[in-house]
Amino acid sequence: MLASISKVAKQFLEKTENKKIQVISHNDTDGITSASIITRALQRMNKEFSLRIVKQLDSEVFKEIPEDKVVLFLDLASNSFQYIKDLKNPVFILDHHEIISKIPENVIIINPHLFHEEEISGAGLAYLFAKELSDENIDLAYLAAIGMVGDMLEKNLGKIYTNILKDSKVIIKKGLTLYPATRPIDKVLEYSSDIYIPNVSGSASGVNAFLRDIGIQRVNNKYKNLIELNPEELSKLITAISLQSTNIKDSSEIIGNIYLVNFFNKVEDIRQISAMINACSRLGESRTAIAFCLQNKKAKAKAENIYAQYRQSIVNALGSLPNLRKIEQKNYIIIHAENKIKDTIIGTIASILSNSRTYEEGKAIIAMAYNENKIKVSARVVGKNGKNIREILNSVIEEVGGEVGGHKFAAGCLVEKENEQKFLDMLQKKLEIEMVKI
Ligand SMILES: [Mn+2]
Numbered sequence: 001m002l003a004s005i006s007k008v009a010k011q012f013l014e015k016t017e018n019k020k021i022q023v024i025s026h027n028d029t030d031g032i033t034s035a036s037i038i039t040r041a042l043q044r045m046n047k048e049f050s051l052r053i054v055k056q057l058d059s060e061v062f063k064e065i066p067e068d069k070v071v072l073f074l075d076l077a078s079n080s081f082q083y084i085k086d087l088k089n090p091v092f093i094l095d096h097h098e099i100i101s102k103i104p105e106n107v108i109i110i111n112p113h114l115f116h117e118e119e120i121s122g123a124g125l126a127y128l129f130a131k132e133l134s135d136e137n138i139d140l141a142y143l144a145a146i147g148m149v150g151d152m153l154e155k156n157l158g159k160i161y162t163n164i165l166k167d168s169k170v171i172i173k174k175g176l177t178l179y180p181a182t183r184p185i186d187k188v189l190e191y192s193s194d195i196y197i198p199n200v201s202g203s204a205s206g207v208n209a210f211l212r213d214i215g216i217q218r219v220n221n222k223y224k225n226l227i228e229l230n231p232e233e234l235s236k237l238i239t240a241i242s243l244q245s246t247n248i249k250d251s252s253e254i255i256g257n258i259y260l261v262n263f264f265n266k267v268e269d270i271r272q273i274s275a276m277i278n279a280c281s282r283l284g285e286s287r288t289a290i291a292f293c294l295q296n297k298k299a300k301a302k303a304e305n306i307y308a309q310y311r312q313s314i315v316n317a318l319g320s321l322p323n324l325r326k327i328e329q330k331n332y333i334i335i336h337a338e339n340k341i342k343d344t345i346i347g348t349i350a351s352i353l354s355n356s357r358t359y360e361e362g363k364a365i366i367a368m369a370y371n372e373n374k375i376k377v378s379a380r381v382v383g384k385n386g387k388n389i390r391e392i393l394n395s396v397i398e399e400v401g402g403e404v405g406g407h408k409f410a411a412g413c414l415v416e417k418e419n420e421q422k423f424l425d426m427l428q429k430k431l432e433i434e435m436v437k438i
Contacts, residue, residue: 001115001160002128008092008110009132015090016070021049022089024061025074026122027281029150029274033123033143034074034094035286036293041130041137053286056405059083075122075147078111094125118158123147127164141168142261143293149259150274170270171260173227176238180272181226181258185237186211188226193314193352195245195254214240227258247356264295276303279310282344310345317341317349327424331386332364332431334424343371347378347412354380362386364431373417381409387434396426 021042025035035051042049054061057073057080065071071091077084078097085104093109096119103109110129112120120128127144130137145168148154148161157165165172175181178192189200189207200206211223214236229237242251259270280289280303288306291299317337325336341349350367359365361383368377379389390411393404400423402415415423 001110001112001117001120004115005110005125005128006132008108009129011108012070012072012092012129013133015092016047020066020069021047021072022065022069023049023051023072023074024057024065024076025051025053026076027053027055027286028075029277029281030122030147031075032277032281032286032289033147033150033293034126036290037123037126037130037137037140037143038072038074039290040140040294041133044134044136051290053281053290057083062087065089074126078109078113081107094122094129096120096122096125118160119153119156120160121147121151121153123150124153124161124164127167128160131167138167141165142170142263144168145170145259145261146270146273146277146293149270150277154257154259168261171267173258173260175229175234175255175258176226176241177254177256177258178226179258179275180269182260182267182269182272183225184223185216185226185229186223191311195241196247196356197241197245200244210240210244227260264297264300276307279303279307283310284344313342313345314348314352317345318352321349327428329428329432331362332366333359334366334427335368336424337367337369339370341367341369343369343376346376350378350380351410354382364389364392366427370417371414375415375417375420375423376412377415377423378412379406379410392427392430392434395430396423400426 023035023038025031031053035053039051057076062083065087067088069089071087071089073091073093073095076095076097077093078095078099081101081104084091084107087106091107093107096112099111099113110125112118123144124147127141130140141164144164178188178194180188186207189210190202190204192201197210200210216233216237238251238254241254242248248254260267261270263273277289277293280286280292283306285306288299288302292303320340324340325338327334337346346367346369350365354365359382363382364379364387365382366377366379368375379393381387381389388408390404390406390408393411393413397404397413400415400419402413404411404413406412
């Protein structure tokens with residue numbers, strides 16, 4: 001694969017000799033870090049380019065591509081050849097999503113699925129490509145590490161990624177996977193949304209009592225950071241969490257690798273950086289996310305602000321749950337937030353609920369919120385077991401009209417507000433038929 005990337009980088013330089021470049025990337029952490037790497041690499045070569053960050057590739061995106069530009073797709077496009085084949089532009093793709101149709105002639109693509117070597121995230125590919133453009137881009141390797149963690153590809157590292165991590169100077173530590181591991185343990189326990197410990201989560205005094213009971217002391221009036229705990233303290237903490245948490249069954253669920261990177265001259269937990277990038281991008285601030293990735297100080301302050309607001313809006317949304325309109329049956333619950341939860345976070349709320357073990361395995365959770373004259377619908381299945389929720393949404397939308405996306409256990413759709421009642425009636429009907437089948 002590396003030899004092919006080198007060849008493609010040369011072709012890219014030839015094709016863009018006298019031409020402007022249009023970069024199009026995905027709006028998740030991996031896509032944003034990919035775009036950041038390419039942005040810096042093209043700036044270093046004084047190339048003229050424009051950048052677009054999109055949630056998905058649809059016909060709208062393709063309408064706006066100027067004919068005279070070389071197009072570079074990052075972290076997407078492998079399943080959009082039906083649109084790409086009609087472009088007159090030279091097209092380059094660096095992507096790791098599955099290829100589902102024949103590669104068109106105007107396309108030069110690097111996709112790990114074509115090589116069967118190892119899985120590489122979009123940012124990993126962008127980094128390897130950038131390094132072929134110029135050796136000085138080796139200082140962007142940390143972004144490839146962030147993209148990898150953002151796409152949760154850190155479980156099975158192959159040879160290529162191991163080398164990228166070497167370039168990035170990322171430190172890997174085994175430990176408790178609550179994050180950020182670079183913050184004091186009391187704060188992490190108080191605010192963590194990954195674990196739930198009754199009377200501890202969300203309560204500063206509860207956290208103090210919990211830590212006192214297991215014998216973890218303050219040093220100079222402050223608790224240690226998670227990564228500073230000694231092995232004995234760490235093991236006590238892990239045992240206590242797995243015993244008292246209501247959503248952790250086994251301590252292995254909370255033990256894993258922690259990736260630490262030097263970012264803005266401080267050691268930071270990559271999962272934290274990834275969560276911040278994600279929050280910015282979700283709230284429509286992809287420019288801030290990219291500047292933050294490239295370690296712009298102003299962007300950091302802004303990103304921190306956005307992230308704090310994002311977390312607060314999730315806390316508020318969870319707090320508003322008891323007062324929302326609900327339709328609940330044994331095997332499903334429909335939660336209609338109307339205007340009380342923003343459509344940009346309704347999917348996150350549905351995910352938190354499906355992971356919270358509040359509901360039985362196999363139960364379908366459907367959360368809805370208004371978005372102007374439309375309704376955003378997010379559906380999850382608890383424990384990723386049971387019905388195919390995407391098929392159910394599909395069958396409803398076929399009759400009501402709208403757009404569906406996602407997969408078996410996590411899907412969503414967009415419905416016209418005027419079809420609200422029709423959608424709700426049809427959805428309940430389909431969910432009930434599906435229940436009888438199981
Ligand atoms: Mn990706």
